[in-house]
Amino acid sequence: MVKMSVADVEAFLAREFPQIAASGDFSVLETGPMSAKLRLNHGEHHLRPGATVSGPTMFALADIGIWLAVLAQIGPVGMAVTTNLNINFLRLPGAVDLVADCRILKLGKRLAIGECSILPAGGGELVAHATATYSIPPVR
Secondary structure: OOOOOHHHHHHHHHHHOHHHHOOOOEEEEEEEOOEEEEEEOOOHHHEEOOOEEOHHHHHHHHHHHHHHHHHHHHOOOOOOEEEEEEEEEOOOOOOOOEEEEEEEEEEOOOEEEEEEEEEEOOOOOOOEEEEEEEEOOOOO
């Protein structure tokens, strides 16, 4: 059962993580059962030499995307934190918007494990794949 809709996630980010919400860099496209989609609205500050979206930008996209997929399931728990994230960069995306298609593989009481496929927003081949683990704080 999804506990947070796209509107709920956007309101949470505006309230608790305004530096992400106000940047305009990311758009929450959807939340669903054990999943979320996030779009990177690329700009010059996301590009590395060679006019392609940088690795750190794709890392952030994966981290935020999987984190939001977890929050969509557990609710607005801001202190659910990344404990591990592994990313494989598969090909250069170019200077394009990207979509992170994220899903939760396991959702426990203390840990959540997810994966993220990053693709060009206009379609094309997978440019990066990430897996991550998040620590969920105890309910008070």
